Amino acid sequence: MPSENELSEEAARLHSRLSALGWPMETCRLYAPLTLEINRLKKEKNAVILAHSYQTPDIIYGVADFTGDSYGLSLQAKKTSANTIIFSGVRFMAETAKILNPDKRVYVPSLEAGCSLADAISAKDLRELKRKHPGAPVVCYVNTSAEVKAESDVCCTSANAAKIIKSFPEKEIIFVPDEFMAKNLERETGKKLISWSARCVVHQDFDRGKIQAVKERFPGIKVLAHSECPPAVAQAADMVGGTTDMERYVKGSDAPSFMLVTECGLSDRLRSENSGKEFVGMCSLCPYMKKNSLSQILELLQKPAKEKEITIPASVAAKAKKALDRMFELS
Ligand code: SF4
Incomplete structure (x- = not known):
């Protein structure tokens, strides 16, 4: 059992990071x-x-060792000397970590x-697409x-896709x-991209009209849109990119205010x-990202459930790793 002193210190640590988001000391004390x-x-x-940056603040500031986008976290997954990785994000991210750390x-x-x-x-859908477009990388x-x-x-992430x-x-x-x-990438790269009809449930619904209204109401505001947004939204933004691009832009900008057209996290x-x-x-909140919680993380550390462990057949993992290694080489 932690002492009263340890609990107070932990609550103060949480409060120093979470008070900017409106978390009172009493709530931090409950989480400590x-x-x-x-x-x-x-x-x-x-x-x-x-x-991932879209996780809730109690996970990010309470227990995470590293926070970032898919690419940054893939690099951390490559570097870690820990025996166990708990990936507080979504399944494909944990699969990527497993491919890099078999x-x-x-x-x-x-x-x-x-x-x-x-x-x-x-994979069957993609094989069919490849059959229809032989020779296309x-x-x-x-x-x-x-x-x-x-x-x-x-493979690519939003940070390195254009390159x-x-x-x-x-x-x-x-x-x-x-x-x-x-x-969005066709416009940026000048290439013809044969794609698929998939959309991110968070980014697909953002609307260009709201961006224009906010720009009129907040002069000097910079609008940063995720590259998963509809093209009309991306074209109305001051910058289009991934979460790390947005983070870098905010840190390096003198603008007084920002609107991030992405997940609330x-x-x-x-x-x-x-x-x-x-x-x-x-x-907008990602319903998938918000499925993770501190209590589930605790359960994994206390008694890991077999079904929550990521397993990938060796032949699939070997081929997927080639696509990831090529991404690291090219980016
Ligand atoms: S649904 Fe969108 S925000 Fe959620 S994990 Fe997928 S890409 Fe990210």
């Missing part, structure tokens, strides 16, 4: 026993917690943490299953599965880490 126990067990079991145990806290993009295309977004990665020449697509001499390239991202994170900068609301 849970975060203390998770952090204790992490050390005891040589485990590391990787948390000898480690990798877990995802919630079995319901899927993704509307990754779940929209199967295949670039898959990281938001895909291990089986789809295994059918691809190279990877431009690296191919071919004019016509298969890019799966996000149809909006494909349209990133706005919360940047609000907490950029005091003096204003963040105007236009975000």
Whole structure:
């Protein structure tokens, strides 16, 4: 049992990060026993917690060892010396960590943490697309299953997609599965992208009209849109990219206010880490990302459930790793 002093110190630590998001000290005090126990067990079991920026602030500031986007977390997954990786994100991210760390145990806290993009295309669908477009190189977004990665020449994230697509001499390239991202990348790269009809449930519904209204109401505001947004939204934004691009932009900009057209978790994170900068609301919650919780993470550390461990057939993992390795080489 933690002492009263340890609990007070932990509550103060949480409050120092979460007060900017409106968390009172009483709430931090309620969370303190849970975060203390998770952090204790992490050390005891040589485990590391990787948390995507869209996770809730109690996970990000309470227990995560590393926070970032898919690419940054893939790099951390490659580097870690821990025996166990708990990937607080969605399933395809945990699969990526497993592909890069075949000898480690990798877990995802919630079995319901899927993704509307990754779940929209199967390896069979991609094989059919390849049959229809022989000779076209295949670039898959990281938001895909291990089986789809295994059918691809190279993987990419929103941070490096344009660079990877431009690296191919071919004019016509298969890019799966996000149809909006494909349209945005066609504009940026000048390539013809053959895509799939998948959309992110968070980004598909953002609306250009709201961006214009906010720009009129907040002079000088910078609008940053995720590349999974519809093309009309992307064209109305001051910057289009992934979550790390947005984070970098906010840190390096003198603008007084920002509107992040993406999942709410990133706005919360940047609000907490950029005091003096204003963040105007236009975000939406990812129903999959929010399936993970501190209590599920604790359960994994106490008694890992077999069904939450990521397993990938060796032949699939070997081919998927080639697509990921090529991404690291090209980016
Ligand atoms: S925000 Fe969109 S792309 Fe990201 S996990 Fe959720 S559904 Fe998938």
